[in-house]
Amino acid sequence: MGSLAGLQTPEPFRVLVAGGSYSGLSAALNLQDLCRGLLPRCGAAPAEGEHHESTEFAVDITIVDERDGFYHLIGSPLALASETFTEKCWVKYDNIPGLQSPNLHVLQGSVKSVDPARKVATYLPYGNTADPQEIQYDYFVAASGLRRVWPVVPQSLRRKQYLFEAGDHIRAATASRHGVVIVGGGAVGIEMAAELKLVHSHLNVTLVHSRDKLLSSEVLPDEVKYRSLELLREAEVNVLMSHRLDRTEEIKDDRGIRCLRLHFTNGHSMLADQVTLAVSRSVPTTSYLPNDVLDEEGYVRIQASLEFPKETPNSTAHFAVGDLVRWSGIKRCGAAMHMGYYAAHNIHQRMRELQTQTVVEEEKKSKLLELDEIPPMIGLAVGKKAVAYWPEGGVTYGEEVMKSFFGDDLGFSICWNHLRLGGNKVE
Ligand SMILES: Cc1cc2nc3c(=O)[nH]c(=O)nc-3n(C[C@H](O)[C@H](O)[C@H](O)COP(=O)(O)OP(=O)(O)OC[C@H]3O[C@@H](n4cnc5c(N)ncnc54)[C@H](O)[C@@H]3O)c2cc1C
The missing domain is CATH 3.50.50.60 (FAD/NAD(P)-binding domain)
Incomplete structure (x- = not known):
């Protein structure tokens, strides 16, 4: 597994992400940035004079998703009302410039099991109902969200359908x-x-x-x-x-x-x-995870570092992000992308710890990013206007609120640009 700096171990770290939507793409792409020695795209810019500590690692990231593309879920109410927007709302992974990289692979299929002790997952490739494939990994990120019914969300797995x-x-x-x-x-x-x-x-x-x-x-x-x-x-x-x-x-x-x-x-x-x-209530898509990492409703019982519960074998190599975690706050895509970034930072940190075995336990811990409690907040599009609430801002509403929370495409461009799915260009 590999540091580019040390070159003692040429094999790249293998990272498997289940789910290629807001939280999964954020985890994968921020990790890609960090492993290239870059500032993570969803992190805050460093304060003036603050030094960005970069450590490059060879990494190989595989994302498995049931769909053949990124579906802008927030846009569903418009995608199911306007055929022009239907087209825009789903972009096949092959056509997303920001994902085209030799060390980033997207597989269409459904993750079926994860064995944290062996660090092995299985998935069923799309169209194959009988022959699960094994994937070995060094780090795993569960980012597969909630199972939602039609017509809240389209059930098709391919853009054409x-x-x-x-x-x-x-x-x-x-x-x-x-x-x-x-x-x-x-x-x-x-x-x-x-x-x-x-x-x-x-x-x-x-x-x-x-x-x-x-x-x-x-x-x-x-x-x-x-x-x-x-x-x-x-x-x-x-x-x-x-x-x-x-x-x-x-x-x-x-x-x-x-x-x-x-x-x-x-x-x-x-x-x-x-x-x-x-x-209808949406349910977590976590049936592929061992029962003892889940609460009674199927949400992953993460630690504040987004790692699986401490008692899980190899808990420091297993992360969960987005809607499927048990955490405070209303399930939101902003929170999902934020968690993806935190998981990326913490995986990168864990990679560094493997390199510097001498660091004492407490010092290691302090470098992990930890989630705070998230208060209830919301941004709701209601036709041409929107209502928003967050604790510091209070309640705001109107056309300006719509523009700043959703732009003119129910947040598609805001998310696309935040994750830099267009490559380095902002559209
Ligand atoms: C109609 C609607 C409107 C919304 N509006 C807003 C809004 O205005 N603002 C806001 O902040 N939030 C909004 N939300 C909530 C927001 O969409 C979610 O918080 C967000 O999608 C969570 O992202 P995620 O990456 O955790 O999961 P998801 O977006 O659900 O993505 C999960 C991905 O995992 C894949 N997957 C599932 N199971 C498997 C498996 N076993 N193997 C492989 N892949 C799998 C799915 O195909 C999917 O691509 C809205 C939700 C809905 C339904």
């Missing part, structure tokens, strides 16, 4: 006479309703929520919930609060055309052509 999936959904929604109903007033439901109405202003879009406040399961100030409702109404989305869907019945309307009648538990009923459920 995804364009059909999203296109069919958009055409069905836009052909609607009676309207589209989105059930669930959490962040996803709010954004889906608002984007659909923004792109197709002629459509009758209704958001129904069973509680008397939107975002009712989030620990956020009431003002965020109230402003979200206000902005939705301003965007001309019909909002039905305190409406719990009881059942949906297929009927023929007065013209003899098939549609749906929705019945609510309060006795209200209405017609619609399409009903989108944005209520």
Whole structure:
């Protein structure tokens, strides 16, 4: 395993990353920077006069992802409303300039098991249902997020198939006479309703929520919930609060055309052509990990250094980042990329420790970056405007907030540039 400086051990460190989205790409690319002696792309610039301690290592990074490309998940509400944006939202890994490097490989497949004691993982290549392949590694990063259902997230694994999936959904929604109903007033439901109405202003879009406040399961100030409702109404989305869907019945309307009648538990009923459920809980994709690193819901019980629990064999070689970790705060892509950067820094640090065996335990520890508690914060796009909340800034909302949190493409360019997926050029 190898330092370029010492040249005693020419074999590169082998790093395996499960999941090639925000957190996994951040871990891989920041590690790539550090191992080349560069400043990590997602780290803060060093203060004036501060010295960047660089140590180069030969490293070979493999990312395994079920999809054939980077899917900008945050953009889903727009990708499932606008066919132009559908195209933009998924970029095949082969077409991402920032990933083209001889020591960075992306494999399409599903990670199936990880054995921390042996440092061996297995994965099933795409299209192969019976023949798992083994991958040996020196460091492992779990970055495979949560399993989310359709139509919150497209289920296709290839871009070509995804364009059909999203296109069919958009055409069905836009052909609607009676309207589209989105059930669930959490962040996803709010954004889906608002984007659909923004792109197709002629459509009758209704958001129904069973509680008397939107975002009712989030620990956020009431003002965020109230402003979200206000902005939705301003965007001309019909909002039905305190409406719990009881059942949906297929009927023929007065013209003899098939549609749906929705019945609510309060006795209200209405017609619609399409009903989108944005209520189901997403679950961690961690079934490939040993049970004893997981909590009862399947989240990885990380230490603040993002390493697996101390008692795991080779815990200092195993990291977890992004949505699948048990940590405070609302699951957000900013946090996922930040964790990826911390994991990269800490892996690089662990590589250095292997080189300098003489460093005492406490000194080693202090060089690791550790996560602080993350308070609840949110940025929510509601049509042309956005609502945001973080503890220092309080609640802000409006078109400027939209611009700074999401730009004009629901955050695609912000994430793309932050991870420098275009190579060194910022687009
Ligand atoms: C509709 C929607 C809107 C959102 N809006 C916002 C927002 O406005 N702002 C914000 O900050 N956050 C938002 N989020 C949350 C944000 O998308 C997540 O916090 C973020 O995607 C987490 O990144 P991740 O890398 O941890 O996981 P993910 O983005 O879920 O990526 C996981 C990757 O792992 C792959 N994978 C899964 N299982 C395996 C396996 N077994 N083997 C190999 N690969 C696997 C998947 O294909 C995927 O590419 C939104 C989420 C949704 C669903």
